[in-house]
Amino acid sequence: GNSVTQMEGPVTLSEEAFLTINCTYTATGYPSLFWYVQYPGEGLQLLLKATKADDKGSNKGFEATYRKETTSFHLEKGSVQVSDSAVYFCALMDTGRRALTFGSGTRLQVQP
C-alpha cells in the first residue's frame, strides 16, 4: 500500500536558519505529492504541491522537488521565521484511490 515517511521531530531552529524536512514515499504508479501545514488549533492548509517527476512546488519561500528516482519530496526553506513554527505534513495522492495518505508530521519550532 501507499505510505509516507517523514523525519522525526521536533526540529528546533533559530530564526533565519536553513530548513530541511525529509519526506520519502512508497506508492504504485505516479502519485501527486503535497506538503500541508498545521498551525496550533487549526486545520491543515496546503503549502505546496507537485504533480509529476521533477516538478518543483513553491510557496511562501518553501520549496520541494518531486524526485522519482529517490521517491522523495523534501521540504526546504532558506530562512525560517518564528511564524513558520507549526507541524508540517507530507502527503501523497495516488491515481487510484484519490485520497490523501499523510506522513506522521514534523513539528518545527523556530526560536527568535
Added chain:
Amino acid sequence: DARVTQTPRHKVTEMGQEVTMRCQPILGHNTVFWYRQTMMQGLELLAYFRNRAPLDDSGMPKDRFSAEMPDATLATLKIQPSEPRDSAVYFCASGLGTGGFSGANVLTFGAGSRLTVL
C-alpha cells in the same frame, strides 16, 4: 475565502453517548473526506464521498461509526456508542474531483472537531 465549516469545534461526552459531527463542504466541491488525528496514529482516513456516494469507508470501525451525506451541503460522522479511544480531532475536507484523475486536485480542510470521551 471559501471554507469548510465543521461543528461542533469541541465536544466532551461520556462513554456510551452518541456523538454527531457535521461538516459543510465548500460550495461546488463534490468530494468530502473524514480524517481522524491522534498523537499515536497521526492522520487516518476514515471515509470519503464523491457526489454524495460513499467511495471508501474501510478506515472506519463499522460497528460504531457511520458517515452520510444527506445532501450536497452536509456531511455527518456519527459515533454510537462512543468510547474513550474515540477521543481525537476529526477533520473534514472537501475537494473537486473530476472524472479523470487530476493530480492538481487539492483538498481544503476544516478546523476540526475535538472530541473527548470520558
